Amino acid sequence: MKHSLIRFSAVVLTIAFVFALTGCGSGSNSFTWFVDSIPANLDPQVASASADVIACENLYSGLVRKDPSGKYEPALCERWEKSSDGLTYTFYLKDGLTYTAAKGNATDYAITAEDFVFAFRRLFRAETNSPYAVEFAALENSAAVLAGQMPESALGVTASGPLTLVFHLSSADDNFLEKLTLPGAMPCDEEFFNSTRGTYGLNASSTLSSGSFYIYNWTASGLFLRRAPSGSLIDSLRLVQNTNSAGQSAAELIANEKCSAAPDDTAAPTTLTSLSYSDTTWSLLFNCSSVFASTELRQALASAARGAAEVPDGGLYAAANGLVPDGLTVDGMNYRDTAGDVTPAAVDARALYLTARQTLTTSDFNKVSLMVPAGSGVTSAAEEINGVWQKEFSLFFSVEEVDEETFAKRLAEGDYTIALAPISAEGGSVYNMLNQFTAAGGGLTGYADSLYAPQLQASTQATGSSRCRLLGDCERQLLNDAVAVPLFAQQKRLLIAPGIQNLIFDPFGPVLDLTYTTKE
Incomplete structure (x- = not known):
């Protein structure tokens, strides 16, 4: 057996994630x-x-x-x-x-x-x-x-x-x-x-x-x-x-x-010390297994939707800088700073829409609706976006509010055409967030691209800035292909x-x- 002369009281290191943190007073400290x-x-x-x-x-x-x-x-x-x-x-x-x-x-x-x-x-x-x-x-x-x-x-x-x-x-x-x-x-x-x-x-x-x-x-x-x-x-x-x-x-x-x-996920006034963060981005999702299999159609609607909706009131939301929330790290590096800007290039939304319509008929849009979870506070934003689509493209969709349980079930089953949904970085993992859009990771939106999944998998073999860049390329591809359109970062905080x-x-x-x- 190994022996030593004294006992050392050392410090522990930590890692990061979101869940309930509380302190209770069974003693003075x-x-x-x-x-x-x-x-x-x-x-x-x-x-x-x-x-x-x-x-x-x-x-x-x-x-x-x-x-x-x-x-x-x-x-x-x-x-x-x-x-x-x-x-x-x-x-x-x-x-x-x-x-x-x-x-x-x-x-x-x-x-x-x-x-x-x-x-x-x-x-x-x-x-x-x-x-x-x-x-x-x-x-x-x-x-x-x-x-x-x-x-x-x-x-x-x-x-x-x-x-x-x-x-x-x-x-x-x-x-x-x-x-x-x-x-x-x-x-x-x-x-x-x-x-x-x-x-x-x-x-x-x-x-x-x-x-x-x-x-x-x-x-x-x-x-x-x-x-x-x-x-x-x-x-x-x-x-x-x-x-x-x-x-x-x-x-x-x-x-x-x-x-x-x-x-705390409210915006109630407080005198307590607070640390703010976000792990969730509210995004428009287009079901690629529906009429929105057309990349041009998705890109046209996405371009018109960006900036169309005001950030919801109440202090719970902020404008999103990308699908991945600010503050996440990869290999200890700030992901957003290292991966760079992922904002899609400006496009001619009207021209893209007209191109897409050449292979579509009016009846193809009959069952399209914009699904939102009831009570989430984003319904007005969905209505604003829907109004812009009506004005720009003469497309008349309904905004469909469903209860939270039904929303989650239909999203998981692909039973929707467009949804305004919260996309979370489980465990603070950029990879896990992006993996939701692969077939192996759940097939969110039904997106199928021969390059996306292999490139995402390649990121697991890289480290540091190389891993950030590979993940950034994947995020950029999702946004360029208008599979997801990030709108609002949901704000949370730790009260102390x-x-x-x-x-x-x-x-x-x-x-x-x-x-x-x-x-x-």
Whole structure:
């Protein structure tokens, strides 16, 4: 067994995504996060559910972390070096680090470079089925190891000593440090892992902490993490479900001291600190399996629709800059800044319409309607767009309001001709958002193009700016072909109670990092 001299209380790194964040006051420095389900798997190489990821972010620490300003700083390492060609990273770990058991009990399990080697080898075991393997595709021989064509020892992660870890990349990855903050990059002690006999991370006794928090209790009621009190730092994190405050707004939950922070999708005035974001774009969708199989027809109507509708009142919407909402990242890079402008070039809408009508008859438009979800606040915008189409092309469509459940069902089944629909970036993933328009990803709109799906798939093999550009080309193609016409970005915000400071939050990972969070 590995031994160390002292126990280190380190910080955890975080990732991002949108769900309910709340803090509750069981103690002076406590913070409660309302989750959809109680964390069930704290194996960092496997964790993917939002509640599990948040727990892992605070329970484990890796080589580096981000501070509240977004700067990378050492966590379990003293320092690191990067080769001039960007293909080799060498990390020098702090001496004397050990894992912490449940209830804050000390252990003799030392944190060494071998633990990171083992963790990364687990990522590339087929049976692990880790969601993080794709993020580290730049590691030498990673694809061959994952496919079983090369042994684990060929993976580009080695320990040249107990405290020296070396990563060898086959191609430079500008966002490699960002990826080292993911749960999948957290250390895993091989001896302890084997001792759990397949239950690693599934209960308190089979979980060791390498971060600033440790497991205090884990029951059907919630996961409760603690760390040693230190000034005004949050020392208690509670991940529980909201079972008795249903129906209360985010502001009410905070005012009633049920939470320290909560997501809010209203525009109600507030004096609370708020962080704004958007993960949803309301877009016109044309069913390509209907009369709108004609690209020219779609382009004509799309061109006339852009700018035709006022942004709905109430502060819940803003003009969209593209299908993908602002603020999303790919490999740690701002997607919109890197992918560039995706606005389609100006076209002669009337000329395109006349071209399309040469192969269409008036009867082809008899069953066309513009479907919107009732109560969404976008019906007036749909009516404005419909009015422009009547004026420009003498096309008379009806605006069809349906209840939310029916809307979702018909959209999924392709039972519509035009819809004004919310398109969301699930998990903050640009890829997932764009994949909805492939047959494999759900076939939204029935779009069929021989180049779109292969190009989108190619983006999964790229990294950094190259991946952003490939995804941007896909988004640009959807808009140029007028498969989707982005109109409004739906605004959301995180409300934070007075006195809470230095909370690192990003809805798209998700990221909830309490390392630096204080409560005055």
